[in-house]
Amino acid sequence: MNRLSKEDIEAKLLRFPDWEYFDNAIHAEFEFENFKDCFSAMSRIAFECEALNHHPNWSNVYNVLTISLSTHDAGGVTNKDFKLAEAIETIVEQEE
Amino acid sequence: MNRLSKEDIEAKLLRFPDWEYFDNAIHAEFEFENFKDCFSAMSRIAFECEALNHHPNWSNVYNVLTISLSTHDAGGVTNKDFKLAEAIETIVEQEE
Numbered sequence: 001m002n003r004l005s006k007e008d009i010e011a012k013l014l015r016f017p018d019w020e021y022f023d024n025a026i027h028a029e030f031e032f033e034n035f036k037d038c039f040s041a042m043s044r045i046a047f048e049c050e051a052l053n054h055h056p057n058w059s060n061v062y063n064v065l066t067i068s069l070s071t072h073d074a075g076g077v078t079n080k081d082f083k084l085a086e087a088i089e090t091i092v093e094q095e096e
Numbered sequence: 097m098n099r100l101s102k103e104d105i106e107a108k109l110l111r112f113p114d115w116e117y118f119d120n121a122i123h124a125e126f127e128f129e130n131f132k133d134c135f136s137a138m139s140r141i142a143f144e145c146e147a148l149n150h151h152p153n154w155s156n157v158y159n160v161l162t163i164s165l166s167t168h169d170a171g172g173v174t175n176k177d178f179k180l181a182e183a184i185e186t187i188v189e190q191e192e
Binding site for chain 2 (some may be wrong): 035036039042043046049050055056057058059060061062
């Protein structure tokens with residue numbers, strides 16, 4: 001899995017308006033009604049992560065979920081990150 | 097719920113060797129076998145948080161869970177944080 005160039009990442013991000021590229025990773029923040037809704041989305045995302053064998057750096061405070069994705073072995077952002085970002089978007093759209 | 101003094105917090109922390117006090121909150125880091133075990137513990141902790149109506153500032157990267165507890169309304173650490181820390185310890189001991 002090759003690390004994508006800054007240009008490739010920025011081109012791909014046009015389809016991901018919730019996500020930003022900085023510090024060698026892609027980042028998004030999602031806000032939910034409350035903690036329960038937020039953690040429900042996290043649980044569904046956790047299953048996707050296991051299925052894709054790719055795991056986020058993520059934080060939660062009450063109803064806010066902050067996610068950063070990068071591919072450690074590649075030293076940057078790869079298509080694996082965009083695949084997981086897409087799965088996350090699908091889940092969040094259903095839960096938000 | 098009153099904010100505890102530094103002395104009170106440090107006295108209480110003697111019973112919580114995994115936790116440290118700094119930046120006006122108590123903090124712990126827990127390591128698990130893998131992501132699944134880590135997220136399982138997080139799920140059990142999430143139920144406790146809802147039951148206690150008290151929520152952490154927490155982060156996860158693969159098998160590592162980092163938790164910070166403070167009571168926003170009190171502007172610091174209160175007995176609510178120690179109650180949740182105790183519940184977290186019980187869960188983590190069973191999962192780790």
